[in-house]
Amino acid sequence: MTEDVVFQGCERMFHSQSARFTRSHAGETGQQSDTRNLHTFLRRKRPRRVWFVAWLLIFVSVFLRGGSACGQSPSNVKPTAQPKETASEHVGSLACAECHKQIYNKYSQTGMGRSMSLVTPEILKAQPTSGSIEDKNTGLHFDVYARDGQLFQSEYELDSNGKEIFRDTRAVKWIIGAGENGLGGLVQQGDYVFQAPLSFYSKAQRWELSPGYELGNSGFNRPILPGCISCHSGRPNALPEGNGHFANRPFSELAIGCENCHGPGLAHVVAHRMGFENVHGHDSSIVNPASLTPALADNICMSCHQTGDVRVLRPGKDYKDFRPGTPLEDTLSILMVPPKRESPPQQDLLEHYYSMTLSKCYRASGEKLSCISCHDPHVEPTREEAPAYFKQQCLRCHNEKSCTLPLQVRERRQPADDCAGCHMQKRDVREISHSSITNHRILTRPDEPFPDIAFQQTTPALPDLIHLNPAPGKKGIPPSALVLLQAYGELVEKHPEYLTRYYTVLDQLERTDPDDPLVQGAIGNRELHAGKYQKAVEHLQRAIKEGHAKTVLYTDLADALVKLDRASEAVQVLKQAADRDPFNAELRKRLIVQLIQVKDHVNARAQMEDYVQRFPADSFMRQLLARVQSMGQAK
Incomplete structure (x- = not known):
């Protein structure tokens, strides 16, 4: 031959x-x-991996709540040339702890404060480290085990006689998630960071395939993308290619830290160390979300807790460019396909802000109700403490007589007199096995219909999309044509009705840009x-x-x-x-x-x-x- x-x-x-x-x-x-496939060039993901990005974003979001390789793995990837690090205005959370130790200690116990960690012998003592499964769809086998203070995962295949055809084993370098719903792992290959194929599910108390792997086996090659990891670590150094490529130092801070919500702290630290006093009691050297308008405070939360149907960076921007206290729209636009009455939105995951805006509480407050009206990011009550804790948040606006259910009936329930348990019920996350999340629409009753406003949120300037994060005072101004071009291009795959609109915007840009x-x-x-x-x-x-x-x-x-x-x-x-x-x-x-x-x-x-x-x-x-x-x- x-x-x-x-x-x-x-x-x-x-x-x-x-x-x-x-x-x-x-x-x-x-x-x-x-x-x-006409417009795959617009996707921020690699071809034929569109669904993996969504799964990964969901995976790290759910798991955040509450949350060197073995010789058999390939090692032929050489580190690539890296851009020089620029001077940073960030100082890290430990610098904040010098003066705010009590707050720092409390925050460090929250899900955000434990969102990511290195795999260390100490960490392994507190984590489940053994499991083995077979993927019935592919016939591939997966193991997870600890050895010599490290955590490993393997992917392998057996022939009909039980003999190994191949085995790919990698060291899990980082744990992602705080464990309320589960834990995942990240592996490093040269300058690239990838998701590990197995995750631990807390509710089921076992290791299973990571979310999305049932749709197609990525092995150890599902890249960690900038838009995902920017919300699940303190300061990641992901490079903008969007293919898992990171700087030589992948993370400047692992867990979500103080500066993610308060902005860079260098000016604040320097000012206080030099003894400068606040002017009229206001410290302009740092951002305090409690002092912001509700819209700007919510923008901080929305940067990670609101996805819509598409998120598009503004031209020349990166995820790390967002600064608390500034409009999120200056960095990225969040857009949503308008819901229809016959098919109202049912997604809870990463739609917290949107759901809240449809609540009677939000509308009755004149849009002053914000995320931090009920949530103190520095404190996370235990499951046992949560009913009483959040009831007190409700009583800041309501009183005992606000509830039409008799007190005796409420107290007989478990947990007793639980406002959130009735009005913000948890629902299973269909995309993620063994996981649930809270519905933030604050319903009077479970079957409460959506308000009319849910179906009236487009504008004359943008009649076919909902712009979820317009800058304050600019609700009627749509994102730029360059942003819309990318948005329509990404939406076309699931919503081909946007193809005509996409071409219209492209024709416009061909003339103007x-x-x-x-x-x-x-x-x-x-x-x-x-x-x-x-x-x-x-x-x-x-x-x-x-x-x-x-x-x-x-x-x-x-x-x-x-x-x-x-x-x-x-x-x-x-x-x-x-x-x-x-x-x-x-x-x-x-x-x-x-x-x-x-x-x-x-x-x-x-x-x-x-x-x-x-x-x-x-x-x-x-x-x-x-x-x-x-x-x-x-x-």
Whole structure:
């Protein structure tokens, strides 16, 4: 059998697998695959991993409430060049503890104060560290165990005789979550940080697959994204590529700390150490959320506890740019598909602010009720203390006569006389096994219908989306066209009705902001799907040159080059993309296919070997590599 014949067989197998995937996805949506994937360049996630991002965000949010690798794991990823660290205005929570020790000690016991920690021997003594499961969907096995003061997780496969086909074992470096609903783990590979495949569920008291893994096995290659980790650690140093890439020091502060809500503390610390006195009793060197308007105070909470349907950074902004005391809209926009009366919103998770705004309490207060009206972030009552604690918050506005249920009836319930238990019931989180979360709509009764205002929240300037975080005094002003372009692009996959609106905004930006790299990338993608390949190449190359370097731009550019019979150039483009996004399995498969097509079999085989080392659970690629290797041995 000749080398060409073997690699041609590999290529056919690739195309067969790709076709099966495309058909299945088109069937799921009822859309043609070309339409479905028309605007993947707008996603802040890597191709074909859209659902993983949502699952990951849910995972860390729920688990936050309350909450070196073994020799068998690959280690061929070298640290990449890192940007120089700039001087920071942050001082860390320990600096705050010097003067605010009592508050610091209380806060350190809350879910936010324990949101993330290093794996240490001391931590392991308090955590469950043993478990083993089989994923019935994939046939893969997973273990978790502690050894020599470290926590490890393994992914492996067995043949029909029980012999291991492969085993991939990694050290869990960080624990994420405080344990009320569960605990997860993060692993590090060079400069990249990933989620571990197993999580501990407190209610079930066992290790199971991490949320979302039942939809598809990512192994140890689900990247930790900036938009997620920025809410579940104090100061992460995630780089903006959005592929799990971090600075040399991944975290400047692990758990959510004082400065996440009070802003950078350097000026405050310096002022007090130098003996400066407050002017008229107001300390302007630090942000006190209690002194802010309710809207600005809520913006601090919304930065993590409100997702809507899409969150879009403003051009040139990063998640760490948000400063408490400033409008969240200056950093990112949170947008929501308007609910319909026949299908009112049912999501509790990460919709706390939106749910609260629909409550009678919020509307009766003239929009002055805020998150911190009821929640003191420095204090977290125990399960036993919570009913009485939150009842006292209710009694700040209500009284005993406000409740129409007789006191004797209330006291017979367990827990007794529990306002929140009746009016803010916990509901199971359908996305996360063994987890529940509080409904913040503050219902008079469980079947209370949604108020009319829930269906009247769009504006004439933005009639098809709800803008959940407009800057104070600017409710009628929509986000910029660049923000809306990204928002509509991300929504198209689940809401194809936004496709026309997306094109309208793109046409507008082509006239008003033609030089913007995001716009150039969008035009390039449009031209690619219109069959105008030379124009697509020009726009995509320009977008990449100007800094809009998302992986999908490289793959779009490679597709356009192939259509122009410039396959060798396409190979170079895909190599550049793989260097920038080394743990993107689909990207590396495309590179291998392209190498086969240009008959560069030596490098195709080398890429296969590297792929299987990075992604050992991919049985399809293992089979291809075995076929190629057997050819070499036959020679």
